[in-house]
Amino acid sequence: DTEVTQTPKHLVMGMTNKKSLKCEQHMGHRAMYWYKQKAKKPPELMFVYSYEKLSINESVPSRFSPECPNSSLLNLHLHALQPEDSALYLCASRQGLTNTEAFFGQGTRLTVV
Amino acid sequence: RKEVEQDPGPFNVPEGATVAFNCTYSNSASQSFFWYRQDCRKEPKLLMSVYSSGNEDGRFTAQLNRASQYISLLIRDSKLSDSATYLCVVNKAPNDMRFGAGTRLTVKP
Numbered sequence: 676d677t678e679v680t681q682t683p684k685h686l687v688m689g690m691t692n693k694k695s696l697k698c699e700q701h702m703g704h705r706a707m708y709w710y711k712q713k714a715k716k717p718p719e720l721m722f723v724y725s726y727e728k729l730s731i732n733e734s735v736p737s738r739f740s741p742e743c744p745n746s747s748l749l750n751l752h753l754h755a756l757q758p759e760d761s762a763l764y765l766c767a768s769r770q771g772l773t774n775t776e777a778f779f780g781q782g783t784r785l786t787v788v
Numbered sequence: 789r790k791e792v793e794q795d796p797g798p799f800n801v802p803e804g805a806t807v808a809f810n811c812t813y814s815n816s817a818s819q820s821f822f823w824y825r826q827d828c829r830k831e832p833k834l835l836m837s838v839y840s841s842g843n844e845d846g847r848f849t850a851q852l853n854r855a856s857q858y859i860s861l862l863i864r865d866s867k868l869s870d871s872a873t874y875l876c877v878v879n880k881a882p883n884d885m886r887f888g889a890g891t892r893l894t895v896k897p
Contacts, residue, residue: 706883717875717887718832725883765831769883774820777877777885779831 678702681766681780689788690756696783698749698766704778705771707749709741712763712782724749725771756787789814792878794888802896805866809891811876812858820879821852821859825872826890832875835861866895 679700688694698707706725710718723731724743732741738760740752749766763784769777794811801807813821821838836843838850838859849862859876876888 708885710887717890720884720886723883731884767885769885771883774837774879776822776834776837779833781831 679766679768679778679780681764681783683783684781685784685786687786687788688753688756690758692756693752693754695753696751696764696766696785698751698768698780699747700768700778701747702768702778703746703770704768705746706769706777707743708765708767708769708777709749709751710765710767712765718765722751753785756785758787761786791815791880792876792886792888794876795891796889798892798894800894800896801866803866803868805895806862806864807866807893808863809861809874809876809893810858811860811878811888812856813878813880814857815878815880816854816857818857818878818880819882822877823848823850823859823861824875824877824887826875827872832887835874863893866893868895868897871895 682697709721712718721735722741727743738755742750763782765782766780767777769775823835824832825835826832836850838852842851847864851860871894873890873892875890
């Protein structure tokens with residue numbers, strides 16, 4: 676099983692809503708990532724969890740709140756987003772060793788209205 | 789200076805052509821390197837890892853030049869199905885994976 680599963684696939688939310696994105700992997704990977712991708716741009720790193728601890732936060736606004744409840748799950752809690760936060764949110768995982776490939780989920784396409 | 793620089797293209801080539809992409813990185817301590825492929829509205833998928841000695845997988849060859857801090861991808865005998873965006877990825881520190889801008893390739897009949 677080399678799958679990273681993200682839910683939901685699509686999400687439309689208002690600026691006052693609270694929602695969560697979920698990511699799950701069962702490959703035993705110990706590093707998990709959130710990326711944000713706008714149209715025709717590369718993925719931009721947001722957060723990295725290593726062994727369930729937040730190791731990188733790329734100065735992401737606090738309206739995005741990551742959570743890693745266990746080694747298989749990664750959440751991204753969203754609150755009071757802006758329309759410019761509309762993007763594809765990609766989750767990735769890797770073993771945690773630097774030379775291994777990362778596997779990506781299909782992403783959640785988020786629209787903030 | 790960006791951490792990972794990549795010419796965004798676009799590259800428009802005929803079938804059968806050879807095309808090369810380059811990517812430079814700024815952190816000399818970067819440890820591992822990859823090429824990913826991303827199709828429209830899909831997630832990135834690993835094309836190849838890039839090893840110090842260079843590596844080949846069929847029509848694809850990846851090379852790393854640590855002295856000049858760049859990686860390259862060569863695609864020989866391009867197919868229509870190679871049309872995609874090719875993204876270089878650099879591990880500048882443990883678990884810190886950064887993408888280049890991506891190079892859009894269109895292979896035409």
